[in-house]
Amino acid sequence: MPGREDLPSTLRRSPDKAQRTWEKTHDSAVETYGEGERSHRTAFAAVKHQFEKVGDHWEPKGRKGPSDSQAAGGGPERRAPTAGGVDANASKGHLMSVARRLDVPGRSSMTKPELVRAIEKANDRATRKARGD
Numbered sequence: 001m002p003g004r005e006d007l008p009s010t011l012r013r014s015p016d017k018a019q020r021t022w023e024k025t026h027d028s029a030v031e032t033y034g035e036g037e038r039s040h041r042t043a044f045a046a047v048k049h050q051f052e053k054v055g056d057h058w059e060p061k062g063r064k065g066p067s068d069s070q071a072a073g074g075g076p077e078r079r080a081p082t083a084g085g086v087d088a089n090a091s092k093g094h095l096m097s098v099a100r101r102l103d104v105p106g107r108s109s110m111t112k113p114e115l116v117r118a119i120e121k122a123n124d125r126a127t128r129k130a131r132g133d
Helices: 016-033 037-050 069-073 092-101 112-131
Strands: 051-054 057-060
Touching (some): 016 037, 037 051, 092 112
Antiparallel strands (some): 051 057
């Protein structure tokens, strides 16, 4: 199965359900669009509907649905910035909880958009560390 071979490292450290979601969506997208970036974007979009990135892996979200404004609008012609797997549509309380788990400094005085950016940066650091970069 091609999806298993292309599985990103963050998903390899994630629950089986997240891996299966990525693999099935990726393989279907390859049949439709061919191998490449579009198939990977499509697979990640499916994962982001049910999971959020926390540190160097993906965890189930409390609710299914789009995780940021790009995912809510969708479509290849609309390119808005994404939140990099952070569930930007989650409550501020949830984001504070994630920031606490990731030991984000200064989190108690941050606004919701600042928390999203700080969590995204903490996730990137954790992923780089897990990969040995």
